[in-house]
Amino acid sequence: MLVTQQPVFRNFWYPVVPLDHLSPTKPFAFELLQEAIVIWLDEAGQPAAAPDRCCHRSAALSLGTVKDGCITCAYHGWQFDREGTCQKVPQLQDKTMIPKTYRIPSYHCTERYGYVWVCLGEPLQPIPEIPEASDAGHRVIHEFYEPWNCAGLRVMENELDLAHPTFVHTTTFGSEEHPIPDSLAVEETDYGLKIRATLGVVNPELQQKNLQMDEGQTVRHLDMDWFMPFTCCLRIHYPNGLTHMVVNTMTPIQDGRSQMVQFCVRNDTEAQTAAADAIAFDRQVTLEDKTILETTDDDVPLNAKYEQHMMTDKPGLLIRRRIAALLKEHNETEQTRHCD
Known part of the structure; x- marks a missing residue:
């Protein structure tokens, strides 16, 4: 069995990084089931996860920074919150002008046992109980x-x-x-x-x-x-x-x-x-x-x-x-x- 070729494995939780490895200003890149993802800390200090790709011109978001809990793309400065909603486009003066289509997908992400756990799909089981x-x-x-x-x-x-x-x-x-x-x-x-x-x-x-x-x-x-x-x-x-x-x-x-x-x-x-x-x-x-x-x-x-x-x-x-x-x-x- 080739695990990356079985979509069902996307529906389980996996620990991807110790929480103390995360910086409040720098995102973290990881590969999960052959998919590039990015993890960062939101404004409440909780981990968030998304595909490591900006919806604008596909640059890796992990090259950017974190500001006010939003991940900021290093290419053009677009900012996204933990839900994937674009909160800032520097090239637009008015935030209300940001189209609703300016968004990235987001993944289930939480902390447990000192690690950041991510599920790419819809969880079939909870994080193991210890x-x-x-x-x-x-x-x-x-x-x-x-x-x-x-x-x-x-x-x-x-x-x-x-x-x-x-x-x-x-x-x-x-x-x-x-x-x-x-x-x-x-x-x-x-x-x-x-x-x-x-x-x-x-x-x-x-x-x-x-x-x-x-x-x-x-x-x-x-x-x-x-x-x-x-x-x-x-x-x-x-x-x-x-x-x-x-x-x-x-x-x-x-x-x-x-x-x-x-x-x-x-x-x-x-x-x-x-x-x-x-x-x-x-x-x-x-x-x-x-x-x-x-x-x-x-x-x-x-x-x-x-x-x-x-x-x-x-x-x-x-x-x-x-x-x-x-x-x-x-x-x-x-x-x-x-x-x-």
């Missing part, structure tokens, strides 16, 4: 915001694949003694999937520091959610009561390129575990995954016959079936390079 992120007993640690050269669907399957840690995460937590999970239960939900599992792991020195424990071996109790189409939330529960949550969204840029947005949520304090240490360990884990995933085919086949499978692939196969059903529901056929 209750712990606003709970006083937890803290949010922003980790990674970077492009990966792979399909988001591959990463989602990898997040829920409990057979790969033994072989991929050899320097972090993978245990040779536990090549498969001790238990695995999968439940379909209205938003995607819920997975509960237990997995034996090892704990190198840095991880022991993060977990506030001196054990080299332990069991991870996993409570995982997949939110259609490309967000996973992994709640990792440890025997000492610590919960380390990893929230990961792969925002589709192009078919073979995604923006990896990841933050973690923990029920401890900075005094117990420094955020920098938690990030450092998760950095090792993500780089081990990235090395493998960037070698995979970005055209992920929804039809199971094109790849071979084993019992631990059940979550991934259910993801593919749910996406295939989504395409069918919206009268779309799978766009793919695979041939019968």
Whole structure:
């Protein structure tokens, strides 16, 4: 499946940039589902989004500035508000003379979890709900915001694949003694999937520091959610009561390129575990995954016959079936390079 060739994916929310990356005077350019968009802060300091193209002579609006909450085109100075309405044309003395046709499209745009989320179409589902992120007993640690050269669907399957840690995460937590999970239960939900599992792991020195424990071996109790189409939330529960949550969204840029947005949520304090240490360990884990995933085919086949499978692939196969059903529901056929 080629994600940019399936219009239905325009109807989901994606995080596109950390809110603190935005300037009150300078717009921000991004590519979402192969479409150039521009993001800026309106007069209330809230993010707004539109195609990165002026309706006058098609110049990139991201080259311009932001003034009084309006994005100003660098070519002729036309200004547009968050709804796309032209508020100023310097070449016209009277604002009432601006034709109603002087406007640009606008996109759904809001802030959540410290990121700007954008939906190019009409949202089919809300932004994934992560209750712990606003709970006083937890803290949010922003980790990674970077492009990966792979399909988001591959990463989602990898997040829920409990057979790969033994072989991929050899320097972090993978245990040779536990090549498969001790238990695995999968439940379909209205938003995607819920997975509960237990997995034996090892704990190198840095991880022991993060977990506030001196054990080299332990069991991870996993409570995982997949939110259609490309967000996973992994709640990792440890025997000492610590919960380390990893929230990961792969925002589709192009078919073979995604923006990896990841933050973690923990029920401890900075005094117990420094955020920098938690990030450092998760950095090792993500780089081990990235090395493998960037070698995979970005055209992920929804039809199971094109790849071979084993019992631990059940979550991934259910993801593919749910996406295939989504395409069918919206009268779309799978766009793919695979041939019968």
